[in-house]
Amino acid sequence: MGGSGSGRRHQGGRDTTEDSRPLDIRKLQRAGLLIPGRSFWWQWTVNSRPVADIRVQAEIQRVVLVYRYRCGNDDIWHAVEQPVLMDHTPCTYGGTRCWWVCPSCSRRVAILYGHGKLYACRHCYRLAYASQREAADDRARRQADNIRRRLGWPAGIANPDGDKPKGMHWRTFERLTATHDACVRVSLAGLANWLESLKRRRVGVADDPRGRC
Structure with a gap:
């Protein structure tokens, strides 16, 4: 069973990461x-x-990605060997950090995505993060659950709140609980609006003569 907002379409139409x-x-x-x-x-x-x-073949300053993919409903698998350059930047406390150089736009990124025939960054594929497609009340509910997890409270905003975790400063606890309560209010308001919209749609169908048997 889903939580509040189950069955609703998320905002935006783009694929996600x-x-x-x-x-x-x-x-x-x-x-x-x-x-x-x-x-x-x-x-x-x-x-x-x-x-x-x-399969990843590491070379000097680049890797070669070896994989297969299918195009749409095509049952034929196509073999691909895609070279991807790497870049390095120095870290503050020594060592270096590796980056991909996106094969499509040459942007330096930490993650490439296999979304089509080739691997590229999320900007090239115009991929959104899943959180960007969440409704505001769904996002608030998720944030409240994250806070509950941090506080060691039972998961789910319908459950009772718990006590301050041992060793946590009161100022931190009060800040987290205030944020949690604000998120709960947004989530419940969104749920109420959604239920009200369902009620209006059902009433509209009942009043429409075309919907009668």
Whole structure:
């Protein structure tokens, strides 16, 4: 069963980053995989089950992405080898940070997305973040749940509030609870508006002679 707002369409019509396969260079760097001459597989999972994978061949200042894709409803798999350049910037406390150079626009980015035939940045594919497509009350509910999680309270704004976590400063607790309560008010107001709009639509159908048997 869904929570408040279930069944409503999110705002905006663009695909989101969650609809694509993200390749985050920060994760590859932390895992020590970007060593020239190294070849490895990277896998995406949903609920711990693999749903896609890609082979990455690391070279000097670039990688080669080796994968297959299908176009639309085409049952034919097409093999692709896509080179992607890398850039490096110095970190404040030593070391360097790796970046992808987007093959489409040459923008320096941390994440490329497999959304079509080739990997590119979210700007080139015009991908929105899922949070950008949320209704205001859905976003407020999610923020309230995040605060509840931080405070160790039961999940869900319909549940009773808890106490101040041990070791948390009162000023921090009061700030978080004030934000939480404001988000709850926005979420409940949005839910009430949604229910009222459903009621009006149902009344309109009942009053329309064309809707009678």
